[in-house]
Amino acid sequence: MQAFLARYRIGVSRAFFAVAIALILFTVSAWEPSGAVALALRALGFALVTVAALGRLWCSIYICGYKNRRVIQDGPYSVVRNPLYCFSLLGGVGIGFLVGSLVITALILLFFIWIYPITIRDEEANLERMLGQDYLDYKAKTPRLVPAFSQFSNVEQYTINIHQMQNAFLDAVWFLLAVPILIGIDLAHRSGVLPAILSLY
Numbered sequence: 001m002q003a004f005l006a007r008y009r010i011g012v013s014r015a016f017f018a019v020a021i022a023l024i025l026f027t028v029s030a031w032e033p034s035g036a037v038a039l040a041l042r043a044l045g046f047a048l049v050t051v052a053a054l055g056r057l058w059c060s061i062y063i064c065g066y067k068n069r070r071v072i073q074d075g076p077y078s079v080v081r082n083p084l085y086c087f088s089l090l091g092g093v094g095i096g097f098l099v100g101s102l103v104i105t106a107l108i109l110l111f112f113i114w115i116y117p118i119t120i121r122d123e124e125a126n127l128e129r130m131l132g133q134d135y136l137d138y139k140a141k142t143p144r145l146v147p148a149f150s151q152f153s154n155v156e157q158y159t160i161n162i163h164q165m166q167n168a169f170l171d172a173v174w175f176l177l178a179v180p181i182l183i184g185i186d187l188a189h190r191s192g193v194l195p196a197i198l199s200l201y
Contacts, residue, residue: 017181045097079151
């Protein structure tokens with residue numbers, strides 16, 4: 001199973017997100033829209049999605065032009081080896097909260113927990129082959145997914161590849177675009193324009 005996921009993780013991810021999108025389109029939150037739980041979930045979801053988008057941009061500053069070419073260990077990469085995945089996880093959970101469904105949030109969280117470790121192991125094995133002892137030294141002192149904030153270090157100046165940074169911006173902005181899209185879907189459900197098959201907590 002691990003070998004299959006390592007080889008076909010992109011296809012598996014696309015299939016999962018197709019199912020998640022279908023759930024979002026054809027289910028509605030069972031919480032009262034103006035109730036405290038629904039409002040709290042949406043507020044937390046918006047905060048997490050915003051942090052995810054800004055965090056991914058922050059990470060991209062350090063890898064644009066350097067990915068797979070040298071060990072990156074400044075900024076967010078000084079406290080955790082896979083900060084992009086950490087922020088993506090926050091964004092995925094945030095989307096689940098924005099939908100107002102703990103069920104969808106749990107499915108997203110379980111998917112990340114299932115596929116991320118396999119993906120990370122595969123990528124780190126490739127980095128070990130490409131970067132050698134420098135990466136092994138970095139790996140030995142920097143946690144994989146749980147940030148060690150006390151290790152934070154940074155540089156005063158940094159040169160980046162602008163073209164790659166523009167692409168990274170477009171990649172990160174999708175998290176923020178999810179907010180108006182999900183609001184529109186919710187309004188379509190509430191007005192009856194988009195039928196909802198199930199109500200999920």
